[in-house]
Amino acid sequence: MSDLSTAAPGAPAASSDYPSPVMAWAVVAVLFVAYIFSFIDRMIIGLLVEPLKADLDLTDTQVSLLQGFAFAIFYTIIGLPLGRIIDRTTRMRVVAAGVALWSLMTASCGLAGQYWQLFLARMGVGVGEATLSPAAYSVISDSFPQRRLGLAMGVYGLGSAVGAGLAFLIGAVVIEMVASAGSMTLPVFGELRAWQATFVIVGLPGLLIAGLFMLLPEPARRGVAQTDSAIPMSEVWAFMRRRAGSILGLSFAVAMVNLAVFAAVSWLPVFLIRVHGFELTQAGHFAGGALILGGLIGLIGGGWLSDKFNQGSAAGRLKFCGIAGAVGSVFAVIFPLVGQPVFTGIAFVIFFASAAVPIGAGASALQQLTPNQMRATVSAVYLFIVNLIGLGAGPTVAAFIGDTFFPFAEGIRYAIAIVSPLAFVCATILFFVSSKYAARALPE
Numbered sequence: 001m002s003d004l005s006t007a008a009p010g011a012p013a014a015s016s017d018y019p020s021p022v023m024a025w026a027v028v029a030v031l032f033v034a035y036i037f038s039f040i041d042r043m044i045i046g047l048l049v050e051p052l053k054a055d056l057d058l059t060d061t062q063v064s065l066l067q068g069f070a071f072a073i074f075y076t077i078i079g080l081p082l083g084r085i086i087d088r089t090t091r092m093r094v095v096a097a098g099v100a101l102w103s104l105m106t107a108s109c110g111l112a113g114q115y116w117q118l119f120l121a122r123m124g125v126g127v128g129e130a131t132l133s134p135a136a137y138s139v140i141s142d143s144f145p146q147r148r149l150g151l152a153m154g155v156y157g158l159g160s161a162v163g164a165g166l167a168f169l170i171g172a173v174v175i176e177m178v179a180s181a182g183s184m185t186l187p188v189f190g191e192l193r194a195w196q197a198t199f200v201i202v203g204l205p206g207l208l209i210a211g212l213f214m215l216l217p218e219p220a221r222r223g224v225a226q227t228d229s230a231i232p233m234s235e236v237w238a239f240m241r242r243r244a245g246s247i248l249g250l251s252f253a254v255a256m257v258n259l260a261v262f263a264a265v266s267w268l269p270v271f272l273i274r275v276h277g278f279e280l281t282q283a284g285h286f287a288g289g290a291l292i293l294g295g296l297i298g299l300i301g302g303g304w305l306s307d308k309f310n311q312g313s314a315a316g317r318l319k320f321c322g323i324a325g326a327v328g329s330v331f332a333v334i335f336p337l338v339g340q341p342v343f344t345g346i347a348f349v350i351f352f353a354s355a356a357v358p359i360g361a362g363a364s365a366l367q368q369l370t371p372n373q374m375r376a377t378v379s380a381v382y383l384f385i386v387n388l389i390g391l392g393a394g395p396t397v398a399a400f401i402g403d404t405f406f407p408f409a410e411g412i413r414y415a416i417a418i419v420s421p422l423a424f425v426c427a428t429i430l431f432f433v434s435s436k437y438a439a440r441a442l443p444e
Contacts, residue, residue: 019219024143027219028152030212031136032159034099037206038129039163040170041106042071044202045122047171047269047284051195056115060270060412064399067266070119072392075126076384083134083380084233087373091135096213102128103206110192110199133363134379141367141375142219147312149367154303154360161295161356165288167202168269172284174198222372231373239374240381246369247378249434250318251385254362256427257325258390259397260332260420261355265291266395267412268348274409276341286345294349298324298356306361314365318435321358321365325428328354332420336413351420358431369438394419 018024045052049063086094105124112118136156144152175194177184184197192200240247264271268290269283278286302324310316328351335347363379370378402415 017222018145019143023217024152024219027139027143027216028155030209030216031132031139031156034095034132034206034209034213035136035156035159036163036166037099037209038102038132039160040167040202041102041125041206042129043164043167043265044106044171044198045109046266047168047175047280047287048195048198049267049270050273050280051175051193052118055193055195056118058115059403060399061396061403062115064266064395066118066122068262068392068395070122071126071129072387073126074123075130076388076392078127079130079134079380079383079387080377082130083377086131086135086138086376086380087231090218091139091376092213092216092218094131095135096210098128098131099206099210099213100128102126103203103210104128106203106206107200108203110189110196110203112196130380130383133383134376137363137367137379138221138372138375139219142222142372146368147307150303150307150312150317150361150364151300152303153364153367154299154306157303157356157359157363158295158299160359161291161299161352164265165291165295167288168284168291169288170202171198172281172288174201175284176281231371231377233377236374236377239371240378243369243437245437246314246318246434247366247382248385249430249437250362250366251382252389253318253321253325253427253430253434254358254382255386255389256423256430257328257355257358258386259394260328260423260427261352262391262394263398263419263423264332264336264348264351264416267398267416271336271412271416272341272344275336275413276344278341286341290345290348291352294352295356297349298353299360302353302357303360303364306357306364312364313439314368315435315439317361317365317368318431318438321361322428322431322435324354324357325424325431329421329424329428332424333417336416336420355424358427365438394423 045067052058052063102125105121105128109118109121112121140152140156141149174197184194185191186197186200189200268287272278272283272286273280306312306317306320309320331347331351331354335344335351338344338347366379366382367375398415398419401418402411406414
């Protein structure tokens with residue numbers, strides 16, 4: 001047995017043991033910006049569906065594989081060994097390398113001329129992005145006491161909503177810039193079509209963010225003995241088996257929320273174009289604004305409320321996620337089926353705000369349930385489950401149902417109205433079940 005502190009996982013410690021609030025929030029700010037860039041690079045393809053289909057002669061299902069499977073397969077698989085590395089080495093340097101890699105691979109998507117080249121580049125984006133969240137969860141947990149952890153995780157998690165929103169907003173601006181000419185000439189890269197230029201423009205600035213991580217101090221790991229040895233994987237698996245009801249229940253619950261979200265968000269611009277008659281740039285502005293607003297409500301408001309709910313306990317956070325899931329299940333049915341764009345927007349914001357709550361609250365609960373030296377490894381397992389199911393399957397399940405059962409222009413609305421509510425209902429049940437297990441979790 002590795003020499004661990006006797007403090008229970010997630011037990012609060014004296015505030016003086018943590019970094020100063022200024023330094024702690026500075027670290028969160030840089031992680032937040034990195035998360036924004038990761039989601040811009042991850043989600044930008046959602047706005048480029050129609051240009052990609054036209055230039056590369058693709059189906060919705062083929063595009064969905066670029067959105068989900070191509071990214072998720074390496075994002076999830078490589079995350080497991082990366083989690084072990086992050087638990088044993090300097091976290092900031094690992095993140096710096098990951099940010100640089102995914103930024104370069106996003107830019108390389110703009111150089112692709114064939115489907116298989118774009119598929120491989122998207123895999124590379126997934127490898128780089130796999131470094132960020134396991135390290136971020138570990139670093140933030142070492143920087144804040146339990147009573148403030150939900151808000152800190154919520155601020156970090158807000159980067160996903162802001163990034164997804166900015167992906168659509170920035171993409172719309174770039175496409176609008178080159179729409180009349182049909183192409184854009186960039187230094188070094190030469191003449192590129194609108195969708196290619198978009199990948200290059202959003203990818204390269206991430207290299208500056210990678211440099212910032214080389215300047216940030218590494219916070220001391222809390223609740224661990226000063227030793228170079230890592231906890232054996234056998235102990236990690238044993239711990240997860242003992243906490244299966246809470247940790248695996250939470251993981252599959254968030255996975256189903258992600259499936260509901262990616263089934264909707266990956267096709268949101270396409271949905272607005274095909275169902276409500278939006279132009280591509282209008283769809284980008286509308287979708288981007290709705291994502292940012294919903295994310296602000298769900299991540300900041302939800303993070304703050306989860307700190308107050310049942311005194312910020314892990315069980316309380318999971319129960320709060322279950323309540324949010326019940327709300328999200330209702331509006332997952334409403335937003336794709338209402339007839340007026342304004343009501344679609346309102347319903348989508350509520351749907352997405354509900355889905356955003358577990359990003360911060362669920363991640364906080366996971367850290368509270370897990371000993372420090374296992375956090376990045378357990379987080380990597382959590383992210384493996386969440387993203388393989390949610391990101392890997394969500395876009396493709398919606399596309400497959402649309403292509404198979406509703407093969408007409410507005411078919412995507414019915415596919416979303418089936419997939420997202422069912423996934424949300426499953427998530428809600430799992431949150432309440434995992435909350436009960438977390439309340440009676442065995443002491444470590």
